[in-house]
Each structure stands twice: as structure tokens, then as C-alpha cells.
Amino acid sequence: MSILGIVHTVIAVIALLFAAAALIKEGIINPFSSAGKIYSILTAVASITSFGLSKAGGFNPGHAIGILILILLGVAYLLGRKASEKRGLFLTQVFCMTLTLFLSLIPAVNETLSRLPVGHPLADGPTSPLVQNCIKGLLVLLVIGLGLQFFKVKRAG
Structure with a gap:
């Protein structure tokens, strides 16, 4: 693994921990x-550091996921702090942020299963x-999680 790959992985794992903390604290x-x-x-x-990573060289699906994550984060922030005052905007913001988490987990799962255990990985790539x-399974969790979040927003509104 390259230095950039290690830095990217550490940052991404810490980000996932903050997502978990937010979900536990606020739902x-x-x-x-x-x-x-x-x-x-x-x-x-x-996402930005992922653009410097590519096993096969050139643009790959991981880069596309990184671009989509950046767009979703941008939309969530553009909706603003007051999105919670308008249910439709708030639901869109919740959807965008939750989708960034799901999309982040796709390459995380692939890379983890394709690298571990060292010497005998469980998978040989994204088509495994x-x-x-x-x-x-993550997609099922995304749908359930969004349903629970939307239900919470509806009850609160």
C-alpha cells in the first residue's frame, strides 16, 4: 500500500467513526x-485523495464514487442550516448525507475483503x-436506515 493509500485509509476510517457517532447521537x-x-x-x-489511487491506472469506479460523494456533500451543505425547518429540504439533506456514508462503504468493503487477511484475502476484487x-447487504441497510431516519423526521415535524 502506498503512502497516499495509507493516509487515505486512515482519513476514511476516522470519517466513518464520526458518521457512526453522529448516527448514534442524533439518528x-x-x-x-x-x-x-x-x-x-x-x-x-x-474522496479527493482517492483520485490519486488506482490499481488498474486511470479513471475507475472508485473515482466516480468519490465524485458522487463530493456532489452529495455539496448539495447537503447548499441546502443550508435551515433545511430542518422545511421537511422536504431536510429529507433531501438526510438522504444526501446517508448516501455519502453508503457510497464510502462500497470501496471500503471491496478493499478490506480484497486485502485481508494479508496473504490470503477473502475476495479477489469487486466482482467477487x-x-x-x-x-x-449494505444496500438493504441503506434502505432500512433511510426509512428509520425519514420516519424520525416525520414524527418530529
């Missing part, structure tokens, strides 16, 4: 809460059935 990743701000900054940095099944 959503609010881009304007302290945990949400740190998550957003670290996720943006992780194990990676594909884990991503399907």
Missing part, C-alpha cells in the same frame, strides 16, 4: 453538527461474490 448525520462537520470534511478529503453480497 442522522447532520452536516452542521460537530460530528457531521468533521465527517463531511474527512469524507471530502478521503463475497464483495457483491456485502454490498447488497
Whole structure:
């Protein structure tokens, strides 16, 4: 793993910890809460550093995911602090932030399963059935998580 790869991984893992903290504390990743701000900054940095990483060389699906994450973060911030006062805007903001987490986990799962355990990784890349099944599981969790978050927003509003 390159120095950039190590730095990228450390930043991305710390970002995921802040996302977990935000979800545990508030039930959503609010881009304007302290945990949400740190998550957003670290996720943006992780996405940007991912552009310098490529096993195959050139533009790859991981880069596309990084671009999409940056766009979703931008939309969430453009909706502003007062998005919570308008349910539709707030739901869009919640959706954007939650989707950034899901998208961050896709390469995380692939890279983890393709590298560990060292010497005998569990998967051989993104097309591996194990990676594909884990991503399907994450998609189910995304749908359930969004449902719970939207229900919470509806009850609060």
C-alpha cells in the first residue's frame, strides 16, 4: 500500500467513526453538527485523495464514487442550516448525507475483503461474490436506515 493509500485509509476510517457517532447521537448525520462537520470534511478529503489511487491506472469506479460523494456533500451543505425547518429540504439533506456514508462503504468493503487477511484475502476484487453480497447487504441497510431516519423526521415535524 502506498503512502497516499495509507493516509487515505486512515482519513476514511476516522470519517466513518464520526458518521457512526453522529448516527448514534442524533439518528442522522447532520452536516452542521460537530460530528457531521468533521465527517463531511474527512469524507471530502478521503474522496479527493482517492483520485490519486488506482490499481488498474486511470479513471475507475472508485473515482466516480468519490465524485458522487463530493456532489452529495455539496448539495447537503447548499441546502443550508435551515433545511430542518422545511421537511422536504431536510429529507433531501438526510438522504444526501446517508448516501455519502453508503457510497464510502462500497470501496471500503471491496478493499478490506480484497486485502485481508494479508496473504490470503477473502475476495479477489469487486466482482467477487463475497464483495457483491456485502454490498447488497449494505444496500438493504441503506434502505432500512433511510426509512428509520425519514420516519424520525416525520414524527418530529
